[in-house]
Amino acid sequence: MSALVLPATKLSELKDGLLSGPAAFLGSIFLSVQNVTEAVDLLQRTTSRVSTYLDVTALESIEDITTVLDAGATTVIVNNTQLHQLDPKTLDQDRVALWTTGVTKEEIIESIGDKSVGIFTSNVSDVAFVTAWLKEYGEEHPPVYVSFSNPNEEDAAQVSALGGIPVLPIASLSSEPSSTGSINLAKVLMAGAKSDRPDGLxxxxxxxxxxxxxxxxxxxxxxxxxxxxxxxxxxxxxxxxxxxxxxxxxxxxxxxxxxxxxxxxxxxxxxxxKGRGFCHLATSTCFGNYSGLSRLQKTLQSRKASAPEGSYTARLFNDSQLLKAKIMEEASELCEATEKEHIAFEAADLLYFALTKCVAAGVSIEDVERNLDMKALKVKRRPGNAKEQWLPSASEDTKELAIPTPAAIIQKSKEASAAADPSGKITLTRYDASKDDRAVIIEALKRPSQRSTEKIMGIVNPIIKDVQERGDKALLEYTHKFEKATSLTSPVLKAPFPESLMQLPPETIEAIDISFENIRKFHAAQKEERPLVVETMPGVVCTRFSRPIERVGCYVPGGTAVLPSTAMMLGVPAMVAGCEKIVLASPPRADGSVTPEIVYVAHKVGAESIVLAGGAQAIAAMAYGTESVSKVDKILGPGNQFVTAAKMVVSNDTSAAVGIDMPAGPSEVLVIADETAEPAFVAADLLSQAEHGVDSQVVLIAIDLTTEQLEAIETEVDKQANALPRVDIVRGAIDHSVTLIVKSLQEAMELSNVYAPEHLILQIKDAEKAVGLVKNAGSVFIGKWTPESVGDYSAGVNHSLPTYGYARQYSGVNLGSYIKHITASNLTEQGLKEVGPAVMQLAKVEELEAHRRAVSIRLAMMSSK
The missing domain is CATH 3.10.20.810 (Phosphoribosyl-AMP cyclohydrolase)
Structure with a gap:
């Protein structure tokens, strides 16, 4: 409850529907209304600006009370009879308070019953009784409004301090120190305030x-x-x-x-x-300038006042028909948009032109949002049908229905799922491979669309060029801009790293050390014991030997996140491979520091430095090198679409001479489950990837499960998801995630191989035997006791894996990612005699005479001996 004091007033004391004096800054009023017309008239003048609490005990019908609520009353005070007639299913109980005449604890409890509505106690004379009751009531309770038979500052402050809401006549409220008959509003407001500061502020x-x-x-x-x-x-x-x-x-x-x-x-x-802004640095806020709609509004208001004559914005403000046409055009394009990024792009355009119309008319975003809040207070609901001119014609309807594309079928399936479960349950959309067309199944398995390459590259390319040309200066500027780490003066933290930057709890150190050693063991076992030596024919010996890549860059996403696991997955195999120079890059926190866990891992792997930057700018710095950042030969590690795009750009630039591990997309998991699977385990594995981001995708392939078994998994998904702190992100990911029902393991594995998941989890009987059927996957987790999380952290396998279907062509990061293989040939005279004629003939066929002569000269010398 934000209002700690409720000023009681009369209609005659309101000017233009608003209070005056210090009480105006409480944002609330309390009135007793005698008829519904009077109440609605008041609400039409006040509701968009203040919270309105109305005593409606004088109203005769429940319909009148509903009308008052529908008109926007924040809370109505009703008597017991009225309360029993109101329908709790259609009415938010927070908007109702019970008027009670009870003067004893028992009478009040009897009035309240088991209801969760607020309580309004009228004309209280025994304040000691009310305060004792509030103390016993405890902190967690519905609002308790207290009006006094003889209001005074001491009683009001005492009630306020205990969490009650004193209802005080506006005439008694003052902003001055208490005088006879007045109540110091600041005193009452601050009565229950707490401070943990020594100075009491x-x-x-x-x-x-x-x-x-x-x-x-x-x-x-x-x-x-x-x-x-x-x-x-x-x-x-x-x-x-x-x-x-x-x-x-x-x-x-x-x-x-x-x-x-x-x-x-x-x-x-x-x-x-007013003026330039709140901050002493002349920015809108102490946290930087406005963004989003607030920034747009500020810009439009400025343009309205000073837009150059003939400019586009000036035309929009001066030509109402042009502005109308643009709003209708953008609304139409938004209606036609289907892809996530396209919808966002068109919605942004529509908001721009809509807000331009608002600013032109002197309407602010705040006015719009107040109207939205008003609509949320509506109790009576309209059907919500579109006006006739906006409905599709019968011929258009028929045309659309005549082309059942896989995408249209999928949308219809999602709508059917939503209609079947209007409660908003978090659940995957089901498809039955034995009933749905193959094209529908393949369409359902498509990953969420990513931003267009053109848009991403339009952002990434200038950043890469800037860092390439201006080095440290550009890198620091981007870090200040994107990470808000304005205090940072150097883009690199050099080894040896200070102990003070690695202060960690013992249990965290132990967890990192255990994981570190398991990752080290697994990658060390991938080392080649000795070079490959093959004598392909007498006197012709071919060998292959490995050498570590000298300089590697490991990109660790982060900033506000803590990702020591990724630092280990990239740094440990680099250390095991023997790379001479290991550079880590990770976005710093807003204070310019990097998380101590990452510093500790960097220390353990022997990293040369940590680049305090993220995004395309960090990739560019490692690819080309700067005054402080060492140039590397290969860049590895996951990241968002900008990081991935930057890796692709630098890997294709011959002047950078840098390689990358693999392209990447959003995280994903595919779980194959049969009747032996534990529903709670399946749900947990699905959600472990869904919480990564709204563009993540999870897939469940259910082998011949009954409806009851599927519902058990879906119930677990919903229950566990709603217990997660990132439930909104999970909901977004689940929205484009699917359950595929199949008849056999063979069919399940076929679909899995088509999808090529980053993580494949086998919760099936004899899971070890099914591994032989895996053709495409980043990493496989076998059996009910192997959650994907162990691969992310501590089992020893690497968690930097191909996503977005790239498991068809790429391996996850492994020791080989940090090693290059060099071949060598060693021929004796006899060997060249044996193979020379073949070489010369092929060189002749290809018309490469110098190649042929390199052999013939040697053979001629042998003959002349």
Whole structure:
């Protein structure tokens, strides 16, 4: 509950539907209404700007109360009879409070029953009874509103401090220190505030009307009192005392609302920022400039005021017909878009032109969002049918239905699944290989679409060129821009790494050490014991021997994430191979540091340095080298689409002379399960990859499972997914993930080999025997006791694997990824006599005379001896 004090008022005290004075900054009002017309009229004037709490006990019918709620009342106060008539299935209980005349604990409990609605206690005279009741009620309870028969500051503050919401006559509220008959609003607001600071100041988050954080400051009771008095941002500086924001810079703040968080240890100031911005660096916020819609709005508002005559934006503001045409054009293109990136692109265009129309009319995003909030308060629902002119004609309907493409069938299947389960259960879309056409199955197995190559390359190429030309300076600029690590002065951390950067809990060190040793053992076992020597014919000896790649770059994604596992998977085989120079690259955190786990792994593998950068700029730095970054001969490691694109670009640039491990796409897993599989294990394995990102994909191939067995797995997926902190990401990944029902293991393996998964998990009977059927996979996990997670971390196999179907052509990272093979030939005189004629004949056929003569000269010399 954000409003800690609720000002009670009368219609006659409202001006244009709003309060005046310090109470205006609470963002809430309380009124008793006598009829539905009066209530709706009030709500039409106030709801988009303030939260409205209405005593509707005087209304005669439930229909009238529903109308008031539908008109946007935040909360209605009802009597017991009205409460029993309201339908809890269609009404949010948070929007109802029960008016009670109970003066004893037993009467109040009887009034409440087992309902979860709020409580409104009227004309309280025995405040000690209410405060004792609030203490016993505890912290977690529905809202408790308390109005007093004789309101005073001490009683109101006591109720507020205990989590109650004092309802106080607006005429009694003041921003000045208490005087006879008045109540200091700041005193009551701050009554329950908590501070863990020695100086007693309160953390204060300052946001704009969209909720975007502008900065973090501190407040005191005195500064809050000044803010309420002046209607502007006033805070408590730890050095200068009261800080009237904007007095020296001119960047003042108009106060909109003051409230407190649920724990009462942080104040929230909602303001309208004036001037250049909130930050002393003249940026919109202390966390950088606005982004997204807020940034667009600011730009459009600026353009409206000063767009050059004849510019496109000026034309849009001045030509309403052009703007109308562009909105309709972009809306049409959005309707036609089908791919994820295409939809995002067209939606962005539509938002641009829609917001231009808003700004032209003086409408802000905040106004739009308030209207959205209003719509969310609706109780009565319209059918939601489209207007007739926008509905497809019968001929168009017939035409569309006459072409049942695999993609259309899949969309229909997803819609059917959603209709069958409107609860929003997280579940994979089912297909039956014995019933669905083969083309539908193949279409269902398609990975989520990635951004177009053209767009990605348009971003990546300039970055690579810039780093190639300007070196460290460009690399640092991109790190400052993308990682927000503006304090960073060097793009590289050189070995030996300070102990202070590797301070880790003992259990983390032990986990890394165990994993490190298992990875080392497995990759060390891949070493060739001795060179290959073959005498292909008498006197002709061919050999092959291996040498480590001298300089390798290991890209470890991260930034805010901690990925020591990837550092180990790339660094340990490089160490085992004997690479002379190992360079790690990983995005730094915002403070410019790199996670200690990665530093510790870099130390263990003997890395020369850690490049403190990510994205295309890190790839370019390692490919070409800079003043501080060593040039490498090969770059390995996973990354997003920009990293992958950059790896492809530099590997095709002969001036870079650098190789890469493999192309890559989003993470994925395919689980094959039969009747012996444990549903909880199957679900856990699917979700372990779904949580990577919304563009990840998981596939379940179910071998002859019954409906009950499939539902058991689906129930586990939903239950486990909803318990995950990244449930929204999981939901996005599951949206394009599928279950394929097949009859046999042979059929399952055939589909798996077509898909070529990054991770293949076999939860089937005699799983070891099925490995022989695997043709395409990055890594295989055999049996119920082998989750994919062990491969990601500690078993010893490598987790840097081919994705997006590249398992058909590429291996995962292994010792061979860090080794090059060199061949040698050693011929005796006899050997050249044996093979020479064949060489000369083939050179003659190819008309390469110098090749032929290189042999004939030698043979002639042998003959002349």
């Amino acid at each position: 309160f953390t204060t988050l300052v946001v704009d009307e969209r909720g975007t954080a502008l900065g973090l400051v501190y407040s005191s009771e005195k500064s809050v009192q000044e803010s309420l008095k002046l209607g502007r941002g006033v805070y408590q500086s730890r050095k200068r005392g009261l800080w009237y924001k904007g007095d020296s810079s001119g960047d003042t703040q108009e106060l909109v609302r003051v409230s407190m968080d649920c724990d009462r240890d942080c104040l929230l100031f909602v303001v309208r920022q």
